[in-house]
Amino acid sequence: MNQVGSVSLVAALAFGIYGVVAGVIGGRLRSLRVTRSAERATLAFFLMITVAVVALETAILTDDFHTAYVAAHSNKDLPVYYKIAVLWAGQEGSLLFWTWLLSIYGGLAVLINHRKNRQLMPYVVAVVLGTGVFFTSVTFFVANPFPVLNLQTAAGLAPLHPPEGNGLNPSLQYHSMVIHPPVLYLGYVGFVVPYAFAMAALITKQLGDNWIRVTRRWAMVPWMFLGVGILLGANWAYYVLGWGGYWGWDPVENAALLPWLAGTAFLHSVMIQEKRGMLKVWNIVLVMVTFFLSIFGTFLTRSGIVSSVHAFAQSNIGIFFAVFLGIVVFFSLTLLFLRLDFLKSENKLDSVVSRESGFLFNNWILLAAVFAVLWGTIFPIISKAVEDKTVTVGPPYYNKTALPIGLLLLFLTGAGPLLAWRKTSFQSLRRNFTLPVALAVAAGAALFFAGVRDLFAWMSLVLATFVAACVLQEFYKGARTRQVIAGENFPQALYNLTMRNTRRYGGYIIHLGIVLLFVGFAGLAFKTEAKAPMQRGDLLRVKDYVLRCEGITKGETPNYLYERAELSVVKDGKALGTVKPEKRLFKASQESISHVALRPSLAQDLYVVLAGDDEDTGKALIQVFINPLVGWVWVGGFVVFLGTLLAMVTSRIEREMAGIRRPVEEAIEEKHAL
Amino acid sequence: MPLAIALATAATLAVFVAFPLLAPDTEGDQLLPVDVTPLADFKRRRMVVYENLQDLEFEFKAGKIAREDYQTLSDNYKAEAAGLMAASLEAETTSHGDAWIESEVAARRARRKSAPSPQYLCPECGFENPLPVKFCGECGAKLASRP
C-alpha cells in the first residue's frame, strides 16, 4: 500500500507539471488540442491523488501499523468513523487530503467550464495545477505519509510491525471533529478556483465581468464551507474543551477567519463591477488577497510557527510555504501591473450617498478587520524577530479591536442594502430608515430598562434589531409591491420575489443569519459560572438552577476509561432530569479530556463539566456555566448556510444573461461559413 | 497486485491525457474559440443596465426611492444604455467590428486544413460541438445529417 501511495504521488506530480506546461503552451498558441490535453491532465491529477488517498485510508482501516503515519495517529479499537478521520489527523495526511480537495475543485472547474470559457481554461488549468504541484511536492518530499517503520538490527533494517498504534488525539474524538477539518479545508482550498480565473482573465486580457460571473459560485462555495467550518470548530471547542465558550482568538481560529473576511469583501465588491463596471483592479486584488490568506492560513495551521491550541506536529514545511507565498505574491502583482491599462473603470460614482460607497465602506471595514486580526496573529513572530521577546497577543487585544469593527460591520449589514445604487437622496433615505431606527431606539431603551449594562451586548442587540428590521422591511415591501404589480397573494409574491433574484434575497437571509450570530455573541456578556467540589447528595445553586449530585461512577469502554458524575437538575422548582458530565482517559494516548454535559435551549444552555477530583476534599470538582443565547450562534450559522444555498440557485435574471453568451461567435460562424 | 493496478491506472491516464495530441489530425489544429467578443460585451453591459432599470422601477414602486431620484436615475441609466447601443452599432456598421471578425476568421482558416464538418457545427446557435453529433450539445437543434 505504501508503494502504491508513493507511486501515485509521483504520477500525480508528473501529470501536474505536464498540465502546467501544456496549459501555458495551449493558451499561448490558442491551440484547442493542447488545451484539451491540459484539461485532461487535471482529471488525471485528480485520479492519481485519489489513488494515494485510497491507499492511505486502506492502511488506516486495516490497522497497518507498519506505516508510520498509521502507528502515530490510529489504534485498533478506534471506531471506524474516527479511523476515516485519521486521514486528516496528522500533518502528512492533512497535506495529502488538502491536495486531494484541490484536485477535486480543479477537476470540477474543468468539467463545468471547459465548453463555456475555452480561452480562460488553459490558464485556469495551469494555475490550479501549479498550486497542486506545490502541495503534491510538499506531500511527497517533505511530509510524506507513506514511509514505513523499520527496526535497526545488527543484520540491517528489519521491518517493524507494532501491535498497536498511538491512537487518535482524544480531543479530536468528537463527532463534529470528524467533519470540521474537511469542511474547513473545502473552504481554504476552494478559493484557488476564483483566483485561477482571475489570473486567467489577466493573462488573456479578458477583463470584463466575465470572470466574475463565472466565479461567483466558485467563490460562494468555499466561503460557505469556510464559514460552516469555523462554526463547526467553535461548536467543537464549546462541546469538548470545557471552558464554557466557543471562540478564543487562537491563531488557528484567526487563520480561518482571515480568508473568510477577505472573501466576504470580495463577494460584496464584485457586485459593483457587475452592476456598474467599477473597481476592476480592486476585485482582482481582493481575490488575490483571499487566496493568499487561505494559503497563509494553511501555512499558520500546518507549520507550527505560532503556538496554538491546535498543537499540530511542528515541522520544517514552513519555509516551503513561505517561498510558495512569495512566488504567488510576485506572480500576481507583476501580472496585475502589466494589465493595469485594461482595467479602466467603465463608470463614475454619481453620489457619495449610494450603494456603491456603501460597498466601499463595507470593504474598508472588512479589510480593517483582516488587518487587525492578521496583525495580532503575526505580532508574536514579529516581536520575536525584532526584540527577541516572547509575547502573546490574546483575547484582550481582539476584544478591543475586532469587536468595535464587528459592530460597525453589523450596522452596515442593515444599512447598506437600503441605499440605492448610484444616488440616494435624503427623502429616499428617510423612507427606508425611519422604521428600523425607531425600532432600534425602542429596543435600546427597553434593553436598558431591562438591566442590560454591558456596552457590547447592548449595542449588539440594538444593532441586531435595526438590521433585522431593515431586512424584514425589504422582504415585506418587495412582496407587497409584487402583490400589486403581479396580482399574486402574499406568500406567492414573497416566493417569486426571492426566486427572481435569489442572490439579493439569499444575501438578505445571510444578513439575518449574521444578526442571529451577533445575538448569540451578545449572550456572552450574561454568562454565569460556579464551581464546587461535590459528592453524592451535595447541592449546587447557580442562578435559577439547582444541581444535586446523585453519585459518581467509574467505568471503561474499549477505547477509554471514564469517570462520570450524575447530577439531577431542578429549575424554578421543576425537575429537568439528569446531566452526566464525564472525564475520559484514553487508553492508547494516556490523555484525558472532559466530556461536557449540556442542556441546550435557545434561551440559555446549562453547561456542566467534571473537572477532575478536588485535591483538598477528594470530591469531584463540578463546574457549571449558564450560557444565555449561545444556541443562536448555531442557529445563525445554519441560517447563513441556507441563505448561501439560496443565493446559489440560478435566478431568472441569470438565465436571461446566459442567453447572450456568444453572439459574435455566432456571427463568425454564420456569416462566414468556413 | 495493488501496485500493478496503480501503475496500470497511471499508464491509462497518460494515454488519456496524450490522446488529444496523438489523435489523427483531420481538422488541423483548431483555434480556441473566443469567449467574450467586443459586441457580446456591449450587449451584456446593456443587459446589466436593463436589469438595473428594472430593479430601479421595482424599488420605486416599492416606495424605497423618492420620485426625483427615480427620474434622474432612470434617465441616467437610459443614457448609459443608449451610449452602449451607439458603441455597439458603430462596431457593427463601421469596418472596425468587421475587421475584428475578419481577422478572427482568417486566423481560423489559417489553422484549419479543411472546412469543419457540419457534424460539429450547429447551424442554429453556431456552437462548435467537440464531437460529431446529431443534435447540438448547446441548444439542442438538429445538425446536418451524417453522410
Add this chain to the structure above:
Amino acid sequence: MRSDRMPKRLSDCRPERSEGPLHLNSQANTEVLRGLRLLRTTESTVFLHRAKWIVTPVLLMLLAPMVAQPADPDAVAKSVGDKVYCLCGCVTTLNHCPHPEAECSVQRDMHKLIRKDLAEGKSENLILGDLVLRYGAQVLASPPAKGFDLTVWVLPGFGAIAGLVIVVLLVRRFRKPTDNPAPPETLDPTLLAAVEEEMKKVVG
C-alpha cells in the same frame, strides 16, 4: 533565563489602563465623523446636517449605558483570568484552559495566587503585576502598550484610518464632476427607441 525579562518595578509591568469598550467605540465614531468631514463636499455636509435626527439618537444611545461596574471579587478573578495565559502549554487564557483544573497544576497554582491576592484585597492591576513577577511578561494575554509592543495596539487603528483615507480619496476620484446627467432630450431619439425596444424584448 526568565529573570532578565522580569521587570524591575511593579509599575513597569502594569498592563495597559483598563478602559471600557465605550472608549474605543466613541473613538471609532469620531473616526467615522472625521472621515465624513474629510469629504468636505457641500452635499455631504448638508446631508450630515439633515441627518442629525438619525445621528443624535444613535450617539445618545452609544453614551447611554455608562454605568460603573462594581468590584466584586469573583468578577475581578474572572477578569484577571481573561487577561493572562495559562502557562501549562495549552495556549489559552487561564479561564479557557481545556484541562480539568484538578489535573493541571499550573492552572491550579495560578488560580491559587489570584485567590490569595484577592483575599489580601489587592486590585486587579496589582494581581496582574504579581502574576508577571512570578511567571514573566509572557503570562499577559496581550502585551502592555509601551515600547515596541505599543505598535500592536496602535497599528490596527492607523491601518483603519489609512484605509478610510484611501476609500475617501477613491470616492472623490470616482465622483463625476457634475451631478446632472445628460437630459434625455439631447440623446438621439432613434437610439433611445432601439434601447426601449431591446429592453422590452429582454424584460418581456
